[in-house]
Amino acid sequence: MARALAEAPARDVLAVGVGPAAAAAGTATALARAAAEGRPFDLVVSAGIGGGFPPDLPPGTPGAPVGTPGAPVGTPGAPVGSLVVADEITVADLGAETPEGFAPVTELGFGAVTHRPPPSLVREVAAACGAATGTVLTVSTVTGSAERAAGLRLRHPRALAEAMEGFGVAEAAALHGLPVLEVRAISNPVGPRDRAAWRIGDALAALSDAFGKFAPVLRSWNTHD
Numbered sequence: 550m551a552r553a554l555a556e557a558p559a560r561d562v563l564a565v566g567v568g569p570a571a572a573a574a575g576t577a578t579a580l581a582r583a584a585a586e587g588r589p590f591d592l593v594v595s596a597g598i599g600g601g602f603p604p605d606l607p608p609g610t611p612g613a614p615v616g617t618p619g620a621p622v623g624t625p626g627a628p629v630g631s632l633v634v635a636d637e638i639t640v641a642d643l644g645a646e647t648p649e650g651f652a653p654v655t656e657l658g659f660g661a662v663t664h665r666p667p668p669s670l671v672r673e674v675a676a677a678c679g680a681a682t683g684t685v686l687t688v689s690t691v692t693g694s695a696e697r698a699a700g701l702r703l704r705h706p707r708a709l710a711e712a713m714e715g716f717g718v719a720e721a722a723a724l725h726g727l728p729v730l731e732v733r734a735i736s737n738p739v740g741p742r743d744r745a746a747w748r749i750g751d752a753l754a755a756l757s758d759a760f761g762k763f764a765p766v767l768r769s770w771n772t773h774d
């Protein structure tokens with residue numbers, strides 16, 4: 550989180566735990582405390598590792614990997630080791646199962662399922678660190694099957710990645726009228742559970758490298774969107 554100060558902006562790094570509820574509670578508490586102390590934040594960044602949806606390239610494309618079954622051909626994805634900056638932060642499993650399939654809470658008449666970070670900030674941060682931009686889903690359960698991956702991809706064709714905190718952080722930021730950004734370094738493919746394939750160390754190294762590259766953007770970014 551970054552604070553507007555007369556001199557260099559201050560940054561606080563907070564480990565808020567795993568999952569949207571812990572992330573929302575931790576973020577909201579920190580924002581409220583800072584505001585009460587007269588040192589409010591002006592930007593909230595949710596960052597961590599995440600699962601990347603494999604790209605579904607047209608058949609015959611050289612080197613085309615096997616993507617998510619059921620995803621429209623040509624759907625982009627996020628390979629392990631890559632970076633994603635969310636242009637949409639969407640909660641994927643907040644809703645109800647109905648005979649017609651999953652219904653998001655918005656269709657039931659409640660709340661929100663998507664937050665949109667400021668487009669210019671997304672563009673500038675992604676350009677600075679070589680990240681792809683797209684939807685990052687927030688889930689409460691790490692996807693562990695091809696069927697669920699395919700279902701998510703069908704409902705969210707723009708999704709590049711899934712993680713577990715972004716929507717919670719975004720809800721807290723929205724409550725405080727603050728812009729939010731989500732950055733994920735891809736540690737594993739979204740799909741059938743294969744714990745041995747997770748590259749957490751490499752993803753954390755990529756994330757820390759990315760912060761070094763886009764920190765100047767955060768410092769100079771003004772809320773002009």
Ligand SMILES: O=C(O)c1cccc(C(=O)CC[C@H]2O[C@@H](n3cnc4c(=O)[nH]cnc43)[C@H](O)[C@@H]2O)c1
Binds near residue numbers: 568600690692714
């Ligand atoms: O299942 C395990 O053995 C296991 C071991 C270490 C970590 C985990 C996690 O589930 C970490 C969740 C943590 O990382 C983010 N994350 C990373 N990849 C994904 C994913 O494919 N789907 C959802 N979340 C993911 C998440 O934001 C959490 O903070 C499991």
